Amino acid sequence: MSIPPGFLWGAATSAFQIEGAQDVDGRGESVWDVFARRPGAVEGGADGSRACESYRRWADDVDLLAELGLNAYRFSVSWARILPDGAGPVEQRGLDHYERLVDALLARGVTPVLTLNHWDMPQALMADGGWTGRGSVDAFAGLADAVAARLGDRVPWWITQNEPWIVSLLGYQLGLHAPGVADLRAAVTAGHHLLLGHGAAADVIRGHGAGRVGAALSLFPCDPATDSAADVEAAHGSDGYVNRWYLEPLLGQGYPADMRQHWERAVGPLDFVRDGDEAAIAGRSDFLGVNYYTRRVMAAAATGPGRPFPWQVVPPSGDVERTDAGWEVSPAAFRDLLLRLGRDHPGTAILVTENGGVFGETPTHDGLVHDTRRIAFLREHVQAMAEAIAAGVDVRGYFHWSLLDNFEWAMGYRPRFGLVHVDYATGRRTVKDSGRFYGELARTGRMPSEQVIARYG
Template sequence: MTAELRFPPRFRWGTATSAYQVEGATRADGRGESVWDRFCRVPGAIENGDTGDDACDHYARAGEDVALMASLGLTAYRLSLAWPRLFPAGDGRIEPRGLAHYDRLIDRLLAHGITPLVTLYHWDLPQALQDRGGWRDRATARRFADYAAACFDAFGDRVRDWVTVNEPWIVGVLGHQLGLHAPGERDLAGSVRAMHHLLLGHGLAASALRATGRPGARAGVAYSLYPHTPAGDTAADRAAAHASDGYVNRWFLDPVHGRGYPADMREHWERAVGPLDFVADGDERAIAAGSDFIGVNYYTRRIVAAGRGDGPWPWRVERGRPGVPRTDLNWEIVPDDLTALLLRLHRAHPGVPLLVTENGAAFDDAPGPDGGVRDARRVAFLHGHLAAVHRAIAAGAPVEGYYHWSFLDNFEWAMGYRPRFGLVHVDRDTRRRTVKESGRWYGAVARAGAIPARPPGGAG
């Protein structure tokens, strides 16, 4: 490298996974049924009839996977705890074998110099709680806080940073409004209720973390954040983009960071579903109990035009612009929008640290004749988005780390195993791991603490 872009000395070079997407072993060691176990049995719900029953076999191969991360030079790992593995019935007695598994995993990470970032809820609600109303039931928020408190007690001596809830918008929209994710509900009013209880669960869990008195312990939400681009340079399109931003971004960011639900979106939801009588007095104060960092899950943007789209929304989301590079899922690749998003968050919430908790791309690159996986497009994607993070840091945004989604090719929810997001290729038959070219490139970057100033030759 003749020139390079250096990152701060303590910058976290990480990857991310979630329990249901990688662990497998869904019936092992007393684990209870989750909503995703049940949803995967619905005919036609998942591509190819795939399930997370075996996933990447990470439950059995955790030691191998941690050693592989360490060999690449990675310094951070975002994992999630499976709620039904620790509390098979959602509450009550903790399962000691699940507890021992995560004890070993966290200890292995620390022994290899890898800092864990632990997510408490990455969508695998115990089915027993769903049978009692799931996230539409206010009591689930309290049960989540109890589960969180048990995790803080068990692992808080080694884990400083906690993501309480992953992507509450996706849970609400895909899981409860459109029925495309577990639990497969199609209930607009129920989705608004569920999203509120997810945020209430965050606030109650953050308060439980404060109550531990552990110095330096931090809690935050990992949001699915989409920058919004007006389809045209008109007042109507700009207003539509702002309204959609309220639906996707502000409805979650504002209350968690002490501003309450945005008035324009509250009016919108009241027109769509009626009075929000499930928002009790004190709820917004509880939701704002504390968010010590903002988790940014960024994949692409939304281009929004005025006019009626699908559902009760006064806007229309367009499919993108010609000439913009795309992933194999047809998502636009727009790294500049990541810079703009990080700077927007910095301006709106000054002093709050930022973590890029997910960023990645699906490219279907298979092993070649020599067994290696050459995925130059992912290398280019990584370089572009890390350069975008570097620009945000240079402009003052307090970005502490980057977690690539994902470490392994894994179960991608309703799309099954078709999309491959991993830095490590996983053979679906043997579960054999093969580090891709992108994984080796990212590892070299992590060890150097810098990226080349220009994209790598031949990538793209």
């Protein structure tokens, strides 16, 4: 593999998914606390009250990173720990916690990559509609100000928003995630304010002289089910809905005209996009965060009442490999996505901020976790990334999702994404074979030999 010097080999987590300790150090209530109390909202009635207990066991997690030999860690701060009421006053005990974490990472030679919003908006901001209210932009800038004032001198990489399309889709369009709103116009409005919040937060972070700033987008390559003109058009429309609507304004091109027309037909005038908004979003990205899990295979569909999209997701043809979540494993689509980004947005630095899969292996009689499928997933996706780098794409780092098995939102604790197995009853952590394999890759910068691959299954 041709991996550039200084490449970041890391793993990722988010505060709500691992921390627990929701009643500690003045933390306020988040939208996910409230949503998880809805009957049937989360599989098995689970919530984040315990999770991986990482708020108390953060030093154990730093030890794991060092044991594996990773040189970077993507984590998020809990908005509700720092601004319990959404906009102020600042809870210093929350900042103290993240300062201890950052200092411990640096002492171990691990580069901190900090995410400001990984979905845990304070519940207090729902009084103004959450992300549908324009006041959310100023509130988010306040979070950026509090965190950058404390940590801006030590954190070199800042991610403002994590997956704005998923927040918009699942949180405000379908109501399957917090805050549980199901309204299409609300979803489009929230998506715009998330991007506007990125711009406002980036300006604040830069004002503190902090490091590079970007946003992490969930990008799904959209491939036509057939070569028919209708399916090709459906794939292009889906790409606009999922990818281009966020990519293009972030990278300075403004909202794509075809999707503006689509949204105006579907939800009415986009009067929440005010004069100057697109300029306030553009030019605020020093890098692009790419979260990749799978692709979308698209076919044309009829529109009508309750069906505003002339496209639909269909199963891929043939017998394809899938994760335990049913998602197609497609490293080729990952490579092609990176090549597309390099072609369409030249000069853009990229961090692969999430990539992973659900594989449910648990400890066997020997106490170890032999997750051979995750090893194969890692090997294939890292190789795909390396091919894109060799073709000239400026990829600066790769972060596997995730370091730990954790609370997976509406799916509760069933899906296991981690390089490290977590026994939720005891909190015990067990490094999986995939963690050992990935650690070898991170330490050497080379694909482990066949002997190492055989050693880890």
